[in-house]
Amino acid sequence: MKFNNRANECVTTSDGREIWVSRSVTTAVCILLECKGQPYILVNQRGTGVPDFAGYWNLPCGYLDYDETTAEAAMREVWEECGVNTLELLKIAHCEFFSYPWDIxxxxxxxxxxxxxxxxxxxxxxxxxxxxxxxxxxxxTADIRWLPLAELDTLSFAFNHRQRIADFLAHLAKVSGVSYA
Incomplete structure (x- = not known):
């Protein structure tokens, strides 16, 4: 059989440790809140301390750390990047995708x-x-906003996150009937 892959690479550090260079796992989090009839999505602007896309906007996101689930990583990233306590929001959520992800x-x-x-x-x-x-x-993070959905197209997004927001809204409408199209 022929597979379309490239083998992971083992690198030896200067102190003699072996580290495998392989694909990484990340989480990205869509938090949609309706306040007084207006829908908002949580976004943050990438600061000057990031390796790429400085100045662009994105959903809270980041790499999975050792010993944490993807849901724990998602909650941690929202806390670290935006200061929002997802555990409190989960208590009042009408629809949540932390028990299982909405997409992979x-x-x-x-x-x-x-x-x-x-x-x-x-x-x-x-x-x-x-x-x-x-x-x-x-x-x-340079800036953090609860962005009104009507203003999504006023920002430039990194990592195709503008499309990911649209995909989340479509998924939410499909599974819960909540639609902001």
Whole structure:
């Protein structure tokens, strides 16, 4: 049989450790909140301390760490990048995708070899939670917003996240009947 793959590579560090270079697992999180009839999505702007796409917007996202589930990684990334406590939002969620992801993307795209697990939730509430970059890595996040859905196309998104938001909205409508098309 012939397979379309490239073998993982073992690299020896200067202190003698062996590290395998392989595909990484990431999480991306869509948090859609309806406040006073208006839908908002949580997004953040990439700062100057990131390796690529500085100045572009994205969903809270990041790499899976050792000893955590993808749901735990998703909650951690939302906390670190946006200062939002997802555990509190899960208590009031009308529809949640933390028990199981709403999508998994494993298709390699050039240099982007990540397997991305997409989590998310939808809730209605009276006031949007405060956001904060107090838990960021240095210069990781330049700005954080609860962006009205009507303004999605006013921002430039990294990592095809604008399309991922559209995909999340379609999935949410399909499984829950909630539609913002």
């Amino acid at each position: 993307n494993s298709t390699p795209h050039g240099k982007r070899q990540n397997v991305t697990i997409h989590h998310g939730l939808y809730a209605k509430l009276e006031a949007l939670p405060a956001v904060s970059n107090a838990h960021n890595e240095p210069n990781e």
